[in-house]
Amino acid sequence: MAIMTRDFGLDDLNDPKIAAELVKKQALAMGADSVGIGNIERWAGAPTQMDPRQIMPEAKSIIGFTFRVNRGSLRGIEEGTFFSNYSAMGYGGITYLYMPMTVINLSKYIEDRGYEAIPYGHQSDWKGIDGEGYSNHMSVPVASGRAAPDVAVHLRIAAYLCGLGEIGLSKMFLSPQFGPRNRVGIVITDLELEPDPIYDGPELCNKCGACVTQCPGNAFDPNNMIKVNLAGHDVEWANIDCAACNIAFRGAELTDDEIKPEDRYMEHGDFSNKPGDWSPFKNKPRNLYNTGQAVCGARGCTRACMISMDARGVLENKFKEKFRRRPQWKVDWENPPANPSDAIYRESAILTDAD
Numbered sequence: 001m002a003i004m005t006r007d008f009g010l011d012d013l014n015d016p017k018i019a020a021e022l023v024k025k026q027a028l029a030m031g032a033d034s035v036g037i038g039n040i041e042r043w044a045g046a047p048t049q050m051d052p053r054q055i056m057p058e059a060k061s062i063i064g065f066t067f068r069v070n071r072g073s074l075r076g077i078e079e080g081t082f083f084s085n086y087s088a089m090g091y092g093g094i095t096y097l098y099m100p101m102t103v104i105n106l107s108k109y110i111e112d113r114g115y116e117a118i119p120y121g122h123q124s125d126w127k128g129i130d131g132e133g134y135s136n137h138m139s140v141p142v143a144s145g146r147a148a149p150d151v152a153v154h155l156r157i158a159a160y161l162c163g164l165g166e167i168g169l170s171k172m173f174l175s176p177q178f179g180p181r182n183r184v185g186i187v188i189t190d191l192e193l194e195p196d197p198i199y200d201g202p203e204l205c206n207k208c209g210a211c212v213t214q215c216p217g218n219a220f221d222p223n224n225m226i227k228v229n230l231a232g233h234d235v236e237w238a239n240i241d242c243a244a245c246n247i248a249f250r251g252a253e254l255t256d257d258e259i260k261p262e263d264r265y266m267e268h269g270d271f272s273n274k275p276g277d278w279s280p281f282k283n284k285p286r287n288l289y290n291t292g293q294a295v296c297g298a299r300g301c302t303r304a305c306m307i308s309m310d311a312r313g314v315l316e317n318k319f320k321e322k323f324r325r326r327p328q329w330k331v332d333w334e335n336p337p338a339n340p341s342d343a344i345y346r347e348s349a350i351l352t353d354a355d
């Protein structure tokens with residue numbers, strides 16, 4: 001019996017309209033929650049280090065996808081009782097497992113038919129931008145006029161340019177299906193596909209400001225708006241203090257009290273810090289996957305936004321019950337509650353030699 005392999009040279013993607021429909025159906029069947037297409041001309045004027053044409057100069061289309069974060073993955077943080085699921089299944093699992101499966105499989109579908117396709121998710125670790133790599137002379141462009149390694153396509157902007165939704169005041173990408181509960185992936189390809197219009201549906205961000213007031217890191221400055229023009233559309237979002245988010249999202253609060261490094265909530269860094277009242281952990285939990293450590297559970301930029309959108313009923317993915325069901329909790333670190341010594345699971349979890 002001969003080996004079996006895939007069919008190559010299939011010739012059904014020559015018409016951009018038909019190809020777009022076929023590719024979108026495949027993407028949904030492969031696990032994307034929404035899929036849209038932007039023609040490469042929409043990236044005209046992109047900064048060099050964010051320009052997909054630097055990666056594939058012959059690119060004709062970008063296919064954008066959203067992958068929903070299950071609302072249930074935020075339930076445990078919302079109730080204050082189960083924190084790892086959002087990091088593990090909510091975005092770590094999507095970023096490192098689920099999304100790559102879809103963008104790789106769709107790229108294979110396109111390459112089987114003779115067009116090149118780059119599967120692109122959140123793994124862009126050798127960044128030449130906004131990290132210190134390039135500016136620290138850890139890399140150089142391979143030739144004058146080319147971008148430094150590694151070009152990082154702005155995924156939220158890509159989702160916007162593929163017609164998948166809006167960028168909110170919080171700079172979170174908001175889809176009409178899931179609001180801020182999305183991870184975004186793309187495929188860059190030299191396949192010509194009929195583009196989708198830029199999103200022009202019901203207003204998703206109404207500038208309610210809940211993301212700003214609920215962010216434990218006070219990371220948003222709505223008086224300092226970042227304004228960009230994307231394919232002829234004016235888009236703006238609040239300036240974000242990424243350093244402040246970087247500390248607060250892990251559950252840490254800066255303090256003027258001098259705390260020895262080994263007694264700090266986060267040992268790393270040269271700043272004195274303690275657990276904020278939005279963290280029940282005495283020390284920052286270890287990372288899940290490469291990055292997962294979202295103790296704040298995106299209290300402002302995601303959960304407050306979900307509650308705002310819940311109240312307005314604007315999302316397509318509707319639920320029988322509201323997301324927020326009880327008052328928001330805070331940990332009183334001056335008088336922390338005792339562990340629940342009478343909880344049944346503590347008894348039942350103890351294994352004996354007879355087990």
Ligand code: SF4
Nearest residue numbers: 168205208209211305
């Ligand atoms: S919380 Fe309100 S202002 Fe912030 S992004 Fe969501 S809808 Fe926009």
Ligand code: SF4
Nearest residue numbers: 215217245248300301
């Ligand atoms: S992740 Fe948390 S700290 Fe960061 S912007 Fe969102 S709400 Fe603020």
